[in-house]
Amino acid sequence: MPAPAPLTQTARIVLGLIAEGHATGYAIKAEVERSTKRYWGASIGGIYPELRRLTDAGLITVRDDPRGDSPRHNYELTEAGAAALRRWLTDCENPTLEMRDESLLRLRFANVLTRAERSEVLATKRRLHQERAAEIEAQLSRDEFDDRFHRLTAEYAHELHRWAISWCERQAVELTADGALAPVSEPDAATPG
Amino acid sequence: MPAPAPLTQTARIVLGLIAEGHATGYAIKAEVERSTKRYWGASIGGIYPELRRLTDAGLITVRDDPRGDSPRHNYELTEAGAAALRRWLTDCENPTLEMRDESLLRLRFANVLTRAERSEVLATKRRLHQERAAEIEAQLSRDEFDDRFHRLTAEYAHELHRWAISWCERQAVELTADGALAPVSEPDAATPG
DNA sequence: GTTGCCATGTAAATGGTTACATGATTGG
DNA sequence: CCAATCATGTAACCATTTACATGGCAAC
Numbered sequence: 254m255p256a257p258a259p260l261t262q263t264a265r266i267v268l269g270l271i272a273e274g275h276a277t278g279y280a281i282k283a284e285v286e287r288s289t290k291r292y293w294g295a296s297i298g299g300i301y302p303e304l305r306r307l308t309d310a311g312l313i314t315v316r317d318d319p320r321g322d323s324p325r326h327n328y329e330l331t332e333a334g335a336a337a338l339r340r341w342l343t344d345c346e347n348p349t350l351e352m353r354d355e356s357l358l359r360l361r362f363a364n365v366l367t368r369a370e371r372s373e374v375l376a377t378k379r380r381l382h383q384e385r386a387a388e389i390e391a392q393l394s395r396d397e398f399d400d401r402f403h404r405l406t407a408e409y410a411h412e413l414h415r416w417a418i419s420w421c422e423r424q425a426v427e428l429t430a431d432g433a434l435a436p437v438s439e440p441d442a443a444t445p446g
Numbered sequence: 447m448p449a450p451a452p453l454t455q456t457a458r459i460v461l462g463l464i465a466e467g468h469a470t471g472y473a474i475k476a477e478v479e480r481s482t483k484r485y486w487g488a489s490i491g492g493i494y495p496e497l498r499r500l501t502d503a504g505l506i507t508v509r510d511d512p513r514g515d516s517p518r519h520n521y522e523l524t525e526a527g528a529a530a531l532r533r534w535l536t537d538c539e540n541p542t543l544e545m546r547d548e549s550l551l552r553l554r555f556a557n558v559l560t561r562a563e564r565s566e567v568l569a570t571k572r573r574l575h576q577e578r579a580a581e582i583e584a585q586l587s588r589d590e591f592d593d594r595f596h597r598l599t600a601e602y603a604h605e606l607h608r609w610a611i612s613w614c615e616r617q618a619v620e621l622t623a624d625g626a627l628a629p630v631s632e633p634d635a636a637t638p639g
Numbered sequence: 640g641t642t643g644c645c646a647t648g649t650a651a652a653t654g655g656t657t658a659c660a661t662g663a664t665t666g667g
Numbered sequence: 668c669c670a671a672t673c674a675t676g677t678a679a680c681c682a683t684t685t686a687c688a689t690g691g692c693a694a695c
Binding site: 262291293351357363385 | 455458459462465466482484485486487528531532534535536538539540541542543544545546547548549550551552553554555556557558559563566567570571574578593594595596598599602603605606609610613617
Binding site: 470471472473476490494495498513516517519 | 672673674675676677678
């Protein structure tokens with residue numbers, strides 16, 4: 254048999270969430286929004302076509318389950334689908350690990366800013382992590398995470414944001430110390446025309 | 447005048463790196479590979495067209511600076527470019543913060559795995575963070591980061607990976623305790639056909 | 640009866656990555 | 668002379684996002 258094509262990014266999460274019991278495209282999207290988008294996103298426009306592809310590939314099956322007049326499709330893993338999921342979970346040697354952290358990028362270029370602006374960049378970063386942490390805290394306190402590993406990843410994200418907040422606070426102290434003890438020369442930007 | 451289009455992702459890093467003195471497309475790409483890709487990626491195929499667009503938009507200027515027969519373009523910020531950079535650095539209210547962490551996604555679905563496999567998923571995640579941390583350590587010990595804020599972001603990434611390593615180690619203990627104290631029922635997957 | 644949610648799906652546009660294609664310079 | 672690095676650029680492909688389009692059902 255031909256080597257099975259590696260699962261696309263969207264296929265990875267669709268397969269996993271179907272295994273968790275999220276049976277419709279809509280439910281998968283809702284679950285992504287509620288929790289996985291923190292570490293693995295997918296958009297509605299990609300999910301429906303992927304469901305079709307996975308069905309054609311024999312990794313999932315559909316059962317029609319209309320609500321009155323409106324169509325509804327319930328998806329389940331086939332044996333091949335369960336095997337593909339397990340293969341990905343166990344055979345993946347170099348998992349993807351990418352970040353798009355605009356607040357860090359801005360901090361990197363902060364040498365063109367004034368001291369006050371630098372502090373603001375840092376404060377914005379801190380606020381962002383606080384918001385994200387608060388969301389997760391609310392979900393945890395509502396006991397939204399039934400599954401052990403599901404909860405574990407939420408706690409990971411929560412602790413990660415808490416760590417980032419404390420990092421920002423430590424750096425804020427250093428930036429302030431700058432002003433008090435060792436004034437740096439202001440960049441051109443400090444004196445606009 | 448019309449509201450200036452917000453900078454594309456590639457434009458943000460190109461503008462910032464030109465401000466830092468990376469004058470050619472090649473140099474920008476090299477710097478991305480060496481350091482920024484840890485929090486903000488860009489690919490060579492996107493950089494050259496972006497340099498063209500930014501030139502057309504009047505945010506940067508080119509000076510031809512051939513090396514012998516082969517062409518070389520030196521880019522510099524115009525005043526408008528410096529202003530656009532500053533505007534992005536200071537006006538950005540909701541900075542992008544996205545992650546693609548496949549190791550976390552795998553951990554989330556780990557309930558379909560055996561105990562041994564779960565430990566392996568966690569160990570793979572730990573190894574990944576160790577590799578990334580080691581890279582940054584090597585760069586820091588070689589004193590590769592001249593600029594203060596440039597070094598700061600490298601240290602951020604380094605500490606972040608160290609935090610993740612310690613998280614993995616703590617969880618590994620819990621997973622092991624599972625086996626010793628409170629054996630969980632093995633999933634179907636433990637007894638393949 | 641109307642608002643909001645459940646539910647499905649498509650089409651166009653965007654944006655980015657990969658591969659390709661080329662060639663000069665530098666150092667061993 | 669050969670390999671590595673510097674340097675530029677294009678084209679095809681891919682994947683994802685956004686907007687559009689539709690309509691039933693449930694609750695107030």
